[in-house]
Amino acid sequence: MASVSLHPSIDSGVKPGSGSFTGGTLSCLCTTGTVRLKIKGDVAHNHACGCTKCWKPAGAMFSVVAVVPSDNVEIVENGDKLAVVDSSALIQRHACKECGVHMHGPVERDHAFKGLSFIHPERFAESGSAAPGFAAFVSSVIESGVSPSKMDSIRARFKELGLEPYDCLNPTLMDVLATFAAKKAGTYRE
Numbered sequence: 001m002a003s004v005s006l007h008p009s010i011d012s013g014v015k016p017g018s019g020s021f022t023g024g025t026l027s028c029l030c031t032t033g034t035v036r037l038k039i040k041g042d043v044a045h046n047h048a049c050g051c052t053k054c055w056k057p058a059g060a061m062f063s064v065v066a067v068v069p070s071d072n073v074e075i076v077e078n079g080d081k082l083a084v085v086d087s088s089a090l091i092q093r094h095a096c097k098e099c100g101v102h103m104h105g106p107v108e109r110d111h112a113f114k115g116l117s118f119i120h121p122e123r124f125a126e127s128g129s130a131a132p133g134f135a136a137f138v139s140s141v142i143e144s145g146v147s148p149s150k151m152d153s154i155r156a157r158f159k160e161l162g163l164e165p166y167d168c169l170n171p172t173l174m175d176v177l178a179t180f181a182a183k184k185a186g187t188y189r190e
């Protein structure tokens, strides 16, 4: 049986990052009037995401999405083509109005992720950015029409690829969120 297809950038194996990626240029899919962003430095917390909100390339079941400090994002070409997909969402995903690629998604609200921006490393012209390290919101693919009967093979494939599947974020990021909540509630202890 052919193995389940998750995302083109990981289906034939997860390619490790170079460890010395200093940044690059993200571009949308438009062949004319291409939206281009310059990103300084490497990405962090790169992961496959099964949620319905993250941009996925055509035919992919999962997105691959990572964060960078929002201060490291600079729109350099055709920024007028960008529009916020859902202004009520935590992640302010700015998509190209023509091709639909989400180019950056800053978090501006009072939140543990404030100051970070979500980007899709597969849109880098350059190779070597940090590889995905886990899979998040795996069960959410059911909301996009994947049959629950496929979930065992999807999770098995992620494990085979060395990406632990979670149905929310990974423990590191869940701890970051809970720490933020504890500090707000005044229950935080060192």
Ligand SMILES: N[C@@H](CCC(=O)N[C@@H](CSCO)C(=O)NCC(=O)O)C(=O)O
Pocket (backbone or CB within 6 Å): 049, 050, 051, 052, 053, 054, 065, 089, 090, 091, 092, 136, 137, 140, 141, 143
């Ligand atoms: N089941 C929902 C989940 C959507 C969701 O909560 N997505 C996460 C992960 S996005 C990248 O890690 C999230 O933090 N969303 C905040 C936002 O979208 O603003 C679904 O699938 O829609």
Ligand SMILES: [Zn+2]
Pocket (backbone or CB within 6 Å): 028, 029, 030, 034, 035, 096, 097, 098, 099, 100, 101
């Ligand atoms: Zn475009």
Ligand SMILES: [Zn+2]
Pocket (backbone or CB within 6 Å): 049, 050, 051, 052, 053, 054, 063, 065, 137
């Ligand atoms: Zn997502």
